[in-house]
Amino acid sequence: MNFKHKFAFLFPGLFVLIGILIFPIGFMIRLSLSSWDTFYPGLDFIGIENYVRLFTDDSRFWESFFRLSFLSVTTVSLQYIIGFSLALMVWRDIIFKRFFRVLFLIPMMTTPVIMTVIWRTFFHESLGPVNDILSIFGIAPPWLTNEHLAKVTIIIVEVWQWTPFMFLLLLAGLLSLPKEPFLAASVDGAGPIRKFIYVTFPLMAPISIGAIIIRLIEASKIMDTVYVLTSGGPGTSTETSSYYIFVKGLREFQFGYSAALSFTYLIIMIISLTIISKLLVKLLIKK
């Protein structure tokens, strides 16, 4: 088989890659260098003007970015802690093990947008059942209209929706662990806490890092929950990067500028997630 034949086999995959990845990114970069909006639709060239505006005159983008960082780190941390606890619970032989394993996976199988609508109804300040119950204790927190509580609500919904995914990955990890280290720890006289600290947790470190990174990538794209639950409000207090980009691009139709936002966001995410994964490896494995 000669050199050209090898390429013939590569082309189909390469075309798909170019079609779905390289072209859109290239087009986005080109778009970010134009002033395409509703008044002047077209691919003109304005240089890095959009980027200058973004770095000097758009505090709203940076605020939404830090808010996103806070929300994703908090939700993923909570998902990891709860997911790991649940996985540990159904890892060993307990009664109704299979039932619990399926039960914990249900939230992941539901459609996020529909579930968020249901959650919005739950947390509705005057009509929702949450405040109905809380009114027994004489409180009725403004879940969706207070800037801090709105963030808490988003965190609750996100944690509920995505903890099962973390649970699934960590349970699969736990089930694949070798038995000997646990037997050796029993022989050495270690109790359940020591076993967790010195055996389970270190053995689970590589799987944990994988699960956390996957969830961080997913969590940083958070959009549907915010859109349905608060629409970024009250004010801009729950606005995340992707929601802000959506507002600029598909509400205000500033295509050129939103492309610049998207590209900047992509670069920041690649850099920050690389740093986070390196840090996690250093912290959990190389220690």
Next chain:
Amino acid sequence: MAEIELKNIAHSYDYKSENPTYALNPFSLTWEDGGCYAILGPSGCGKTTMLNIMSGLVSPSKGSVLFDGTDITSVKTEKRNIAQVFQFPVIYNTMSVYSNLAFPLKCRNFDENIIKSKVIEVAEILNLNLFLDKAAKDLTADQKQLISLGRGLVREDVAAILMDEPLTVIDPDLKFRLRRKLKEINEKYNTTLIYVTHDQNEAMTFAKKIIVMDSGNIVQVGNPKELFERPQTTFVGYFIGSPAMNIYDCAVLSDFDVSIGNIQLKTSTNLSNVKSGQLKIGIRSEFIKLVNNKSENTIEAKIEIVEDFGNYKLITVNKNNLIIKAKVERETTIPHDVVLLNIPAEHCCIYQNKNLI
């Protein structure tokens, strides 16, 4: 330290099913305090199950485990005061070598000074003293296995150190030195050592007493000499020794004489009471001598192969389609065609239904 007694122990991994298959058939065995034992047998014969029953990792389907007369069958592993070394090195990856060795003592809330002196003492025995501050995961496989062993040795009061084929991952030279070291430890601290292996050389060079197992049964308990010279069953004869024992079907001719085909042999076993049952004769190739003159128990046979193993030669001969293997010294001059072999009567073992008479 303690005397360990296994009383009417039997174990099946599917005990609750209608027809449970037993990994260990009922048996009783006592392990003397300070003994150096080896459990020898092929894979799947129940060695590890027996070990795990002693350490509490497996709870027996029947019978009880006694430490110094106290029944501890339902006591958890953590509380049993037993040490176990597994086939593959198990270390705590996040800890240093020192912390690894100190771990069993820390779990038992020992004083820091006692821990330190004990860890240093054990590290010196195992030549780990230069690595104490190093991360345990950076060590080689054999050093890691030494750490596993060390975690058993730091506890002075252990009832026994159980080892499940612990030297599998270690190269031959170090294996030899480690076995030597284990023996020294056994002599110095009088710690009971129980060593599981499927390698007869390992068992023979290590233990004072060997428990040979086959298909969930204990077939013979004895010292290396007994196992070699008087195997209690044909299985032990096959399993122990290299090459395996020469075993042939035979028939009784008179009180001390048997015949293998048309070969007549004198034995030292009184066969006057042997009436029925399948009879076999076993002869170790090490006891068969090359002779120059015909006498009693001498067979003339044709040489098929002569193999040089460096320290000895193995001759395979054929006598009327009967294959006999004989081990001779390397320097022995071996005739080209036909040899005369002498089979000493006192080294002929006669088996009735596979059991030694």
